[in-house]
Amino acid sequence: SYELTQPLSVSVALGQTARITCGGNNIGSKYVHWYLQKPGQAPVLVIYRNNNRPSGIPERFSGSNSGNTATLTISRAQAGDEADYYCQVWDSSTGVFGTGTKVTVL
Amino acid sequence: QVQLVQSGAEVKKPGASVKVSCKASGYTFISYYMHWVRQAPGQGLEWMGLINPSGDSPTYAQKFQGRVSLTRDTSTSTVYMELSSLRSDDTAVYYCAREKHITSVCRFFDYWGQGTLVTVSS
DSSP: OOOOBOOSEEEEOTTSOEEEEEEOTTGGGSOOEEEEEOTTSOOEEEEBTTTBOOTTSOTTEEEEEETTEEEEEEOSOOGGGOEEEEEEEEETTEEEEOOOEEEEEO | OOEEEEOOOEEEOTTOOEEEEEEEESSOGGGSOEEEEEEOTTOOEEEEEEEOTTSOOOEEOGGGTTTEEEEEETTTTEEEEEEOSOOGGGOEEEEEEEEEEEETTEEEEEEEOOOEEEEEOO
């Protein structure tokens, strides 16, 4: 089965840039989507189809995908960006989520 | 506005079954696939399966084959997830999530239910 690997945690200073990676075999050939999840809440879609933002998601969130790594970038990080982040792809008629990354804003 | 409202928390004994509902509103129910995703305490997200409300057979993750059943009631715009032979490691929050279908290989979830905690304990 297809696996997606994310770093357990990422720390970023307030106002700086955070990059969260999502590794998978030839993930660049797939569409990657990203969700954030705050404690006790349902996930929220922040990036779809590699680099598209749903309405209401700030331009500070962006995505890229190439080779074996997809990346979610959070620019000008704010305290409210603290959350768990998950990547997701569709593979062999199955939904696959990454292992999740906890983002801490210092 | 799109809303997915799930049924309340459940406590079940090992070996029992649980059925969680997800009532959709604010859009055309049969036009969007619905998925189920679960999250064990302190763990990540795990995809369980999907159902096409317009009638195709559901698709299940291999891990849950034979134990999970997804059904729908178009008259009430509700989908159901039933999980049988419950074990302690089935303790989790279960979410329904609406699929935004772009292509057959570009599938993601644009709206989620609030989650239903299922606790399995003797």
